[in-house]
Amino acid sequence: MRPPRPRRPGFSLVELMFSMAIGSIILMLAATMLGSSGEGYERVGGSVAVEREARAAITQLASDLSSARYHKDNLFEKSSSTWPADRLGFLSLQPAQAQTDAGRIGDLCAVNYHVKDLTIGGKTVRCLMRGFRESNDTFKALGDDTVPTLFGEAAKVDEPVAFGVISFEVRPKSRDATGKWIDWVRNDKTGPQALDTRLILARRSLNGKLKLPADWDGAGATGRLLGTPAEAARNKDLEVYESLIEIGNAESP
Numbered sequence: 001m002r003p004p005r006p007r008r009p010g011f012s013l014v015e016l017m018f019s020m021a022i023g024s025i026i027l028m029l030a031a032t033m034l035g036s037s038g039e040g041y042e043r044v045g046g047s048v049a050v051e052r053e054a055r056a057a058i059t060q061l062a063s064d065l066s067s068a069r070y071h072k073d074n075l076f077e078k079s080s081s082t083w084p085a086d087r088l089g090f091l092s093l094q095p096a097q098a099q100t101d102a103g104r105i106g107d108l109c110a111v112n113y114h115v116k117d118l119t120i121g122g123k124t125v126r127c128l129m130r131g132f133r134e135s136n137d138t139f140k141a142l143g144d145d146t147v148p149t150l151f152g153e154a155a156k157v158d159e160p161v162a163f164g165v166i167s168f169e170v171r172p173k174s175r176d177a178t179g180k181w182i183d184w185v186r187n188d189k190t191g192p193q194a195l196d197t198r199l200i201l202a203r204r205s206l207n208g209k210l211k212l213p214a215d216w217d218g219a220g221a222t223g224r225l226l227g228t229p230a231e232a233a234r235n236k237d238l239e240v241y242e243s244l245i246e247i248g249n250a251e252s253p
Helices: 013-066 135-144 147-151 220-226 229-234
Strands: 075-077 087-093 108-120 123-133 159-163 165-175 181-183 194-202 238-246
Touching: 013 087, 013 159, 013 194, 013 238, 087 147, 108 135, 108 147, 108 159, 108 165, 123 135, 123 165, 135 147, 159 194, 165 229, 229 238
Parallel strands: none
Antiparallel strands: 075 087, 087 108, 108 123, 123 159, 165 181, 165 194, 194 238
């Protein structure tokens, strides 16, 4: 009678297949977790970048308004678009270093803000632009009574202060007798005391999908990703920034 053959160490085919199945499940779970972490990091990174840009734009606007001087021709143009793109123009005292030697004859300058589509990398990017007119041009326009011309667009001079702009609203406000903020009524003697500002930017994930002007208007298949202005604060692809910015001098000189 032969002795039993010794069992060789190792795994059976069934055991090997079972182990491979478990390993595959673990790898799939790990890949899913890594993907979710990557998407989360992208969302957080995109949000931080957009917030930094929005704060920089609002800080610049607040700085310009802090030394603003009211003039009857200051521009407060309300947009009628679904996603508003208001226009703003006013006179402002600016430091010497903000001007060139050739263009500086004083400190009273003109500043304007408007929204414009720029072509960057072959696609349309909607930007908030800041136009700056030095004191030489400003005093000449005052003398000629052509102040509104200071607030027109100048492609070679105006600079973007924020990219991926979905909406820019600036609504002039004044205080009533009780100190409550109300809508300002235009007149030739007293300007608004503050601007109720609302800036909406597209986060990086959405910015790359908006390639045509119609997309930025909320039209077409891609534009529908914007939703509606009323829902902007709940849209994960949009960042909304609101601020009441007081104006330095609301009295007409």
